[in-house]
Amino acid sequence: MPGTLRWLEGTPIHEFGTTFGIPWLQGQHQPLKTRFNCFGKEDVEVPIQSWVTAYWPDGTVKWTGHAIFSTGTPDENYEVRATTSVDSDHSSDDRADGRAQNSKVAEISVSEDPAQNVITVNTGKIVACFSTRGNFPIRCITSVNGKVTGRNGRLVLLSQPAPSDEPTEVSRKRENFEGRVEEAIVEQCGPIRAVVALKGRHHSTDEGGHKPWLPFTLRLYLYAGSACIRMMHTIIYDGDMETDFIRGIGVRFDIPLQADPLYNRHIRISGVDGGVLSEAVQGVTGLRRDPGLSVRQAQTFGKPTPPIEEWDTTVSSRLHWVPSWNDYSLTQLSPDGFNVRKRAKAGCSWVNIPGGTRSDGLVYLGGATGGGLAVGLRDFWERCPTGVDIRDAASDQGALTIWLYSPCAPALDLRQYHDGLGQDTYDQQLDALNITYEDWEPSLGTPYGIAKTSELYLMSLDETPDQKTFSELSQFIRRPPVLLLDSETIHQTKAFGDTWCPQYRIIPSPVTKSIQEHLAFLFDFHKSQISQRRWYGFWDHGDIMHAYDEDRHTWRYDIGGYAWDNSELSPDLWLWLYFLQTGRADVYRMAEALTRHTGEVDVYHLGPYKGLGTRHGVQHWSDSCKQARISNALYRKYFYYLSGGDERVGELLQEVLDTEQAILTLDPYRKVRKDKATYQPDATALSISLGTDWSALAAAWLIEFERRGPRWEEAKKKLLASIKGIGNLTNGFVTGTASYNLATGEISPPAQDPDNKGVVQISHLSAMFGLFEVCAEIVDTFYREVTGGFERAWLEYCVYFNGTNREQIERFGVGFGKLQLRQGHSRLTAYAAHRLRDHVLAKRAWEQFHLKGGYGPEDGYGPDTNWKSRAVSTENAMVPVTEATWVSTNISSLYGIGAIQNLALIGDYYEEHRE
Amino acid sequence: MPGTLRWLEGTPIHEFGTTFGIPWLQGQHQPLKTRFNCFGKEDVEVPIQSWVTAYWPDGTVKWTGHAIFSTGTPDENYEVRATTSVDSDHSSDDRADGRAQNSKVAEISVSEDPAQNVITVNTGKIVACFSTRGNFPIRCITSVNGKVTGRNGRLVLLSQPAPSDEPTEVSRKRENFEGRVEEAIVEQCGPIRAVVALKGRHHSTDEGGHKPWLPFTLRLYLYAGSACIRMMHTIIYDGDMETDFIRGIGVRFDIPLQADPLYNRHIRISGVDGGVLSEAVQGVTGLRRDPGLSVRQAQTFGKPTPPIEEWDTTVSSRLHWVPSWNDYSLTQLSPDGFNVRKRAKAGCSWVNIPGGTRSDGLVYLGGATGGGLAVGLRDFWERCPTGVDIRDAASDQGALTIWLYSPCAPALDLRQYHDGLGQDTYDQQLDALNITYEDWEPSLGTPYGIAKTSELYLMSLDETPDQKTFSELSQFIRRPPVLLLDSETIHQTKAFGDTWCPQYRIIPSPVTKSIQEHLAFLFDFHKSQISQRRWYGFWDHGDIMHAYDEDRHTWRYDIGGYAWDNSELSPDLWLWLYFLQTGRADVYRMAEALTRHTGEVDVYHLGPYKGLGTRHGVQHWSDSCKQARISNALYRKYFYYLSGGDERVGELLQEVLDTEQAILTLDPYRKVRKDKATYQPDATALSISLGTDWSALAAAWLIEFERRGPRWEEAKKKLLASIKGIGNLTNGFVTGTASYNLATGEISPPAQDPDNKGVVQISHLSAMFGLFEVCAEIVDTFYREVTGGFERAWLEYCVYFNGTNREQIERFGVGFGKLQLRQGHSRLTAYAAHRLRDHVLAKRAWEQFHLKGGYGPEDGYGPDTNWKSRAVSTENAMVPVTEATWVSTNISSLYGIGAIQNLALIGDYYEEHRE
Numbered sequence A, B: 001m002p003g004t005l006r007w008l009e010g011t012p013i014h015e016f017g018t019t020f021g022i023p024w025l026q027g028q029h030q031p032l033k034t035r036f037n038c039f040g041k042e043d044v045e046v047p048i049q050s051w052v053t054a055y056w057p058d059g060t061v062k063w064t065g066h067a068i069f070s071t072g073t074p075d076e077n078y079e080v081r082a083t084t085s086v087d088s089d090h091s092s093d094d095r096a097d098g099r100a101q102n103s104k105v106a107e108i109s110v111s112e113d114p115a116q117n118v119i120t121v122n123t124g125k126i127v128a129c130f131s132t133r134g135n136f137p138i139r140c141i142t143s144v145n146g147k148v149t150g151r152n153g154r155l156v157l158l159s160q161p162a163p164s165d166e167p168t169e170v171s172r173k174r175e176n177f178e179g180r181v182e183e184a185i186v187e188q189c190g191p192i193r194a195v196v197a198l199k200g201r202h203h204s205t206d207e208g209g210h211k212p213w214l215p216f217t218l219r220l221y222l223y224a225g226s227a228c229i230r231m232m233h234t235i236i237y238d239g240d241m242e243t244d245f246i247r248g249i250g251v252r253f254d255i256p257l258q259a260d261p262l263y264n265r266h267i268r269i270s271g272v273d274g275g276v277l278s279e280a281v282q283g284v285t286g287l288r289r290d291p292g293l294s295v296r297q298a299q300t301f302g303k304p305t306p307p308i309e310e311w312d313t314t315v316s317s318r319l320h321w322v323p324s325w326n327d328y329s330l331t332q333l334s335p336d337g338f339n340v341r342k343r344a345k346a347g348c349s350w351v352n353i354p355g356g357t358r359s360d361g362l363v364y365l366g367g368a369t370g371g372g373l374a375v376g377l378r379d380f381w382e383r384c385p386t387g388v389d390i391r392d393a394a395s396d397q398g399a400l401t402i403w404l405y406s407p408c409a410p411a412l413d414l415r416q417y418h419d420g421l422g423q424d425t426y427d428q429q430l431d432a433l434n435i436t437y438e439d440w441e442p443s444l445g446t447p448y449g450i451a452k453t454s455e456l457y458l459m460s461l462d463e464t465p466d467q468k469t470f471s472e473l474s475q476f477i478r479r480p481p482v483l484l485l486d487s488e489t490i491h492q493t494k495a496f497g498d499t500w501c502p503q504y505r506i507i508p509s510p511v512t513k514s515i516q517e518h519l520a521f522l523f524d525f526h527k528s529q530i531s532q533r534r535w536y537g538f539w540d541h542g543d544i545m546h547a548y549d550e551d552r553h554t555w556r557y558d559i560g561g562y563a564w565d566n567s568e569l570s571p572d573l574w575l576w577l578y579f580l581q582t583g584r585a586d587v588y589r590m591a592e593a594l595t596r597h598t599g600e601v602d603v604y605h606l607g608p609y610k611g612l613g614t615r616h617g618v619q620h621w622s623d624s625c626k627q628a629r630i631s632n633a634l635y636r637k638y639f640y641y642l643s644g645g646d647e648r649v650g651e652l653l654q655e656v657l658d659t660e661q662a663i664l665t666l667d668p669y670r671k672v673r674k675d676k677a678t679y680q681p682d683a684t685a686l687s688i689s690l691g692t693d694w695s696a697l698a699a700a701w702l703i704e705f706e707r708r709g710p711r712w713e714e715a716k717k718k719l720l721a722s723i724k725g726i727g728n729l730t731n732g733f734v735t736g737t738a739s740y741n742l743a744t745g746e747i748s749p750p751a752q753d754p755d756n757k758g759v760v761q762i763s764h765l766s767a768m769f770g771l772f773e774v775c776a777e778i779v780d781t782f783y784r785e786v787t788g789g790f791e792r793a794w795l796e797y798c799v800y801f802n803g804t805n806r807e808q809i810e811r812f813g814v815g816f817g818k819l820q821l822r823q824g825h826s827r828l829t830a831y832a833a834h835r836l837r838d839h840v841l842a843k844r845a846w847e848q849f850h851l852k853g854g855y856g857p858e859d860g861y862g863p864d865t866n867w868k869s870r871a872v873s874t875e876n877a878m879v880p881v882t883e884a885t886w887v888s889t890n891i892s893s894l895y896g897i898g899a900i901q902n903l904a905l906i907g908d909y910y911e912e913h914r915e
Ligand SMILES: [Ca+2]
Pocket: A543, A564, A565, A566, A567, A597, A598, A601, A602, A620
């Protein structure tokens, strides 16, 4: 069932190798007996590298990753076909180092020389040498014709022992660090794509300096036939927030320049939306005398000028009077403006170059004949403060630095934003929670273990690019091309389940049309708020805010638990499902940015809380509530498989297997537990919630199992044991909290109900962080003998959560009382309706979704919602903004997920009940 | 002949007292016998303070300055009438301290207490105490009902001994300074307006620190009935550019806050185009519990909340859990973007507040009942890097700082931008001039003595302003209201001569219509380049660039003599004449900014070059060519008189009386003089050009004389002596260079022609820096017996400069050869045509203006000029820009001046010769 692969934003002008993911139907393709072929325009076969990224429970292929490359213009679309092969040697490998299926084209080669501590990758266009040890991770990039276009690629870090609080204060000692590679792993080695991971820490360049810290991973992606290296740069903060203030994070290369005279060396720096600053180190345009049109044009377009002997002598005889520009800097310290300046040499004043608003973030230094390197940072202005520096362009070896965090900005200050205000006891903290909605606790708001991943591109260029080319390359790094299968095919495979459907499958009716209009409104509105409210910055880019302050006409950026959303009520899921439903490029990009953010910044990657995330708050790490629900693997799954198995996200998916250890360390219910005075966590009977905790554990297990990750057998065991345990609970999910055995995965009745008589404990949050999706996937894809009791428990929860008081009493002996998020839970009813083919339940689900009868803001968007935004009057905000005071990100996420799932599950209800 | 006074940009919403200038016909009003009255709407008399700013040669009033104030809404227009009074006590004073003419309204009072070193000004709304000695120039501002809204107003300065070159370097010691008042002068003392000037230097706050430096003048303007103080802040750089790097320049006030609880203290910070950030120190909106609508609304709008006892107790009982925000900062480091952040207290992390593009630059700190101070800096983002800081808002006394130069930016580096490139000898320097057009000389590119004046507003507010009011106030400081007489009345008085005319007086014809379209094009284009090319910044704002590099699609910001224009060929004059012709508000604003810039930054105000300006170049002070033509008083004259005698500009007009001393010190022709090996400047026979040098000296004398300034008798003597001397030269202005006696002003034939046989030495630049206007004014307004020979000399120059070779030989014995700037000189021909009523000359002048016959780019814009600009393609510039590669600022200025003057002088030619 091959579907069509299309470019997310149209066929790109440049494409330097692309990786993508494809889902397959259960039971169709045996991993060892399947061959994948790719076909482009007019059914011409395109070389491809293939690997399996997930398996169905029956062992057949569920998701594959593929890499292609293009030497010329990419085709408009592609198709990957799977055929059964008897020759298992030609099948795709089940590990991530897929081998050649098609060797009629140039292949990438990877070799390692342990004696020289070097890994060499030859793409056919460039030879890149990576160090497996030491301070120059990217030792050298050489074009196949022998030009060294960049070398000594290294990580630079600046820190200071105190914050940059007041400019009037005596300034601080700064310490310089370089990233030192301590481990190198070839993750893929061709034939189309090679992936090399270099890991290490930052070491002080000062004698007796700071201990090594800030672990990094540089993941380098190279494609056959390509001169462009994609570099994913990850750091984890493991400093002391009181004494380790990061001042600058950069990547630096040396560029050999001796091949070209000063007037044939060129600088290119990205401006706005494809704009370019093009200069020569020694300019020959705009002078009082004309060297000749051919000379000026050559320099302007980056070509070698005619020999200087052919220039007009009025210029050539006076060239020594024309200054050369040794150094350039661009600083993007605000998301709205950048400055540029240059300098003839140290000791002389800088000269301002007219700047602008938002730089695309690509910079080139090189010569007309010797070539050079262009280095770009994706989302450059969104991740401000950022910058680029060129140094020593007038010497034989220039240096080019791209700053992921600009040293011209105040140092990163990760300390907490308030001093606790005297909230010393749990009772005080719970009282404060009642006013600021912040769950505070001394020392819990730690940044220790949060991470940041940045995407860079290193383009080896044999000659200076002309303006048009450089402009196109800067647009490439703004929006690296994405190849995606059509939603219909994805839907048919059920690899992302079938609780969503592509837009055109939705039964047309006034109601379903109106729901889709609301979905579009909600997405567009939240997207608009990102740009209007400047939700940008090193830590912040990608996230959205949680709640709005209508009095101040601002999102509650400064109020305790209302600021950064940190995946509260699953906006990640909403955006990915909405992308699957619509295929809209802007939805994909917003979902991608959110996933990158929440997976890195909102989650701990080392330290005692590794595997947990932090509840919504003013700082992404400030709330003391560390939760498995925030780090839920489900939120990364969509991007992971669609991207063909993004390696960094793959790491994040594995990390969360340790979440249960962190729950053991830090009891999530320590403040509210009735037995908090006496409770002792017990690894064989850990008290966990069957909602937010178990769903996060189960999501991690599910994915590790289907990926056949290193711990897949442990994951499978625990998943199946816990499924069985839940199925055996008298009240199933309604039990609320149960005992969990960390060693076996077994779930048993909670401590207060040793005889499994049945406990009723309901929370409106339980099913709102992926429980629905995890349960649906388990029920859908696992053997019936495994899921029998579990399915019954899940369906009961679905039926009764929004059921009537009478029904609840009939089944469980007590009613659940008044619950919130009725709209968000309508999808549970819909699921039951769909599964049980129960039209009465379907009607009830739609009534719940539409909040028929009374409702409050805690239930969802009801019939009185006005579905409009309005401009805030000028004097009520710093910049022009719109607002929809009725919007809550919680409710938007649930409306989004509920609408998309209900339309898929019970959309046909409106076929039978056209209004 | 009273004309109508109108507001430049329409009737302002707020007006806190306005000063304006009015011209009068020669021979009409005797200073000691004239009374001025002002009338507003429906002829109701408005209180006014009046003073004479200039006199005609016959001693009658030429220009007056007036101050009015309004307590409510200003009227749409006003009229000032002069009547002859026999009672000289009621006449306007001839000094600048005009006395009351109308005492039926509240008057401002000024008193000085030498014992307390204080000058107290009571406006009826506020009492402001200024220190005549010490570190708190603005000691206290108290509202008449006793609220202290600001105190300890002081100047803060940060410097460092080395540049902020590389962030990786160990950072520099910073030194803190405070401005110490050493002299105080009451320049005006009521009844409507008081002006107090406080002068001093910045003193180190460190023991044994830097010597006192950076002289300042704070000029404070107060009006009866107003709570707003206008503060003109001037500094002169007198540091060592190698060791004195300014890091921050600020004005700071302490704000008493103890009158209001934290939740009734408010912050207001300007956003974009009237946008406002409104916050309370301790917010009660957006919380989990609602204190009550009336509480939230009161806080939002800056009113005192109901007593806390009346709040909902769910909030009042938990208020101690709500953080207060002690500190706020806004940094505008680029003209395109600002950042805002706040902090609960020192030791805690800052929290980012969404920022924006361009802040209006007003900031308020105060309490709902205690009030506070709003401080604003005009042209805030244009003068970036700027900023505002609020500190200690949660303590009893907050501090508010506005940064004229933000300490968050790299330190000001005034060193030269290149090292001279080995240009050691004059010959080398002249050779380099031939390629970069820069006139370089070691050590001559000094910033020692350049100045900067900034305009601030201090608004004493009895209570926190609501958003609407604050928004209006921020628009007030963006465009302080200007009251101007209509152009027709100005023209009729001839006070600015009659070589220009208001637009509607121009004879309509296809040619004159087309000329006016070209004038509009040129203005609009150059104006557009300011915003597109970001000609903003601390030193740069106001200036325009000189020449364009069509290869790079950029102005030649980095090429020797082609970058900043520094008044080359009189753009100041062009803009002011174009404003007079059109009355356009945007022309006035651009002319005002240019005048402020060129008068301060491009000119030396102390040191050996005091009185000279610097030729166009990459830095405003980098060129070694220091010229009287750049500092020409004529360029300031228009703004000076229209503004009612701006006191700072008045100082600039007097400074240039010292220009001749600087010429004696630094021979302007040292590199090109034939006798440079032997030439010794002689104060009794100084070699000066009769074009650029003499016109600058004469302009300064003329203005000092007509102002009756402290040196007016010396000025008059030198002016008349030099007029006589020029008239006596056999070849008049064609002599080129003559001998000048610094003591007497006498002009005698040049050294090589002791017998006055007649020398011919012509430069195309001679008449392009104000010579025309100065000569025309002398001929027009002085007694005929004085000007006879002079007028003949001037008319000869006008007739012969663009005359035929034959005519030149006939009169002077030799032809002038090929000269440039034919179009710019057509106005000389036009002047002669007008003066001599010579239609043949008029026809010739228009032919010259239109460049009939062959022309080159050095002549002007000719018939082949395409008069269009076009968009530069995206990849050819960093940001979207337009270009007109045929435009040269030199030529635009001369086209502008020539067109305006020709239309006035010989526009009637087209009445007779309609095409
Ligand atoms: Ca977050």
